[in-house]
Amino acid sequence: MVRLTRAQQQERTRTAVLVAAEAEFAEHGFIAAKVDRIAERAELTRGAVYSNFPSKRALYLAVLVDTVEREANDAVPPTFPRAMADALGSFARTWLERLPLADGTGTDVHPRSLAAVVDDAPTRNALARIDRLEVLLFALALESCPSVDAERTRQVRRADLVLRLLKGSGPLADPMLGSDPFDVTHACRHLGGLDLADVWDPPHLPHIAAAHSCREPWTAPGELPDLITGHPVGFEGDGVIAVLGTDRLGAAEEVVRAARPGDRVTVAVVTSDPAEIGRLVRLRIVDFTRCLRRVFSPDAVSRLRLVLDDGALLASAIGVADAADDTEQAVRIDRGEIVARARGRGAAHAAASARASATTRPPGGTP
Template identity: 65%
Template sequence: MVRLTRAQQQERTRAAVLAAAREEFAERGYADAKVDRIAERAELTRGAVYSNFPGKRALYLAVLVDSIGPAASEEGPSFEEGPPSEEGPPPSGVAEALGAFARVWLERLPLTGDTAAGGKLQSRSLAGVFDDEPGRAALGRLARLEALLLALALEPRAPSRARRVRLAELVLTLLGGAAHLAETAPGFGDPFDVARACRHLAGLDLADTWDPPHLPFVTPARDVRDAWEPPAELPDELTGHRTRLDADGVIAVLGTGRLEAAEEAVRAARPEDSVTIAVVTGDPAELGRLVRLRIGDLAGSLRRVFGPDPRPGLHLVLDEHAAVASAAGIPDADDATEAAVRVQAGEIVARAHGRGAAHAAAVTRPALPRTDQ
């Protein structure tokens, strides 16, 4: 008889809980699912379920994260993942890119014959899951981050390379509405029409500009000379692989309540900079899983359309154990954190904290490397 190690037994228990939860949610939906029934399906005690997941919402989010695939698994992206793009060469224009992105995104929609509960699980619906203010606020800020990531993939394909965040927001609004109708009114609407509509949205003039009024008044970053000892390779939610954090550039540590500041780092950074967004949260079981779900879901679609690295030079890591924050000298990181450092030649050469920190660190001009006297 093979005796399992403690870690192996825990992993087996967790897998059994996830499989049972998937069946329960697919059959009864999130609202009517019961933890007791999940435990019974898994042939485990209720305590065994709660030892792995603090509540039903965390368990539902874990099931959805697991459904995306290995690139978004809670153990991190897998090096064994297959080719990221199966859609042919990346699109050359914004309209073509939006049409391709919409077609990939719409694959999640439930079919007419699916049950209501199964359809919501298929579409990775969060309807009725976050009815508290912290969860709703996090969803709103995540939506802004999703629009930024889609826009950054689109902008190099625009003749003027102008900002396309408002266009991305409009496209995601249309796709979100299509998903809601597919859940509440099965069979209504044609996904091919929705994809064509997204393609045509590229022709709208939305007068999109980037000029936040507070940025000229942001406190400048402090010049420092501190050693930079980054943590080991971390899963990059955008590329589906692990990433090192030793390149010169900007590292912004943002709580789930400050995700919109990611654009401040991206717009202010120099072309040669590596930009890393490290997301921190005081609630990894729920808000952390929510970030992994939404960003992993979007990034998977982006990779299929734009290739393995939708926005070269940009990395996004979920800093669940505050390893990046600690290495950057940012104590007590939580959902309200906004801090950033600039790294050059293995040193932290600038620090900023508070509103506008990502911008302040990004616009800091690195000093010339020190030379021995």
């Protein structure tokens, strides 16, 4: 008889709970599902379920994350469209083909069926911030289209319009597909022809304090999965690292726009509630970037790496003492040293835009 280690037994228990929960949620939906029935299906105690997942909502989100991460590994060749209208049309088709049908057919366990789950202000606020992060990722992908002019015109407004059309009138709109998908796809294609005055000029940026120059040794932590590519990434090289709480996800665009050409930009998302808000971030971004990868080339969003720092691994490495939902701290790393550091609102932009004179080692080594 093979004796399992404690870690192996915990993983087996967690897997059994997820399998049982998926069946329960599919049969009864989130609201009517019962933790006692999930425990009975898994042949475990109620306590064993709660020892792995602190709430029914955390368990539901875990089931959805497990579903989208399995599906994200499916090999689907991207279309690599060249024209803006083609890119928007391809993305719309990819998005719409995954929605449940309006006649009620299909599973209730769907990654965009969150109306019953998002029932409190903190979760609604987090979802709104995640929406803005999705807009940025979509915009960066659109900016990679060859039809976009040489100055890489910002595409955030266009991305926002398309996603509003695809998602409905609000972040909790019914995800079931009721409109004719051909009409929706056609409308998205036409949004590619709009002449939008989309400039990057936030009024608060001139008032952000400059990053603090420093010379601190950089010890890179272990790898974390990049939510955009699905691959693990390390942090040994140069670049900018911004640790953002879920309330500060809007600063992701600030660090991307301020970064120098060729900079490796990493955004590490932290939250005080990894079991629920953390899983919500992972669920939405993995599901969204799977759609992006089916349409755009692998380097379409290469300016940004996005990791969920559940264990504060990267946050601790750059010196964040207590990662919280309102955290915003950032550093610039150059040749094995932290050479600029910033914290508070605007920190991501400050570290990314740190002047070369403040971050370049003078000839001869130490200053």
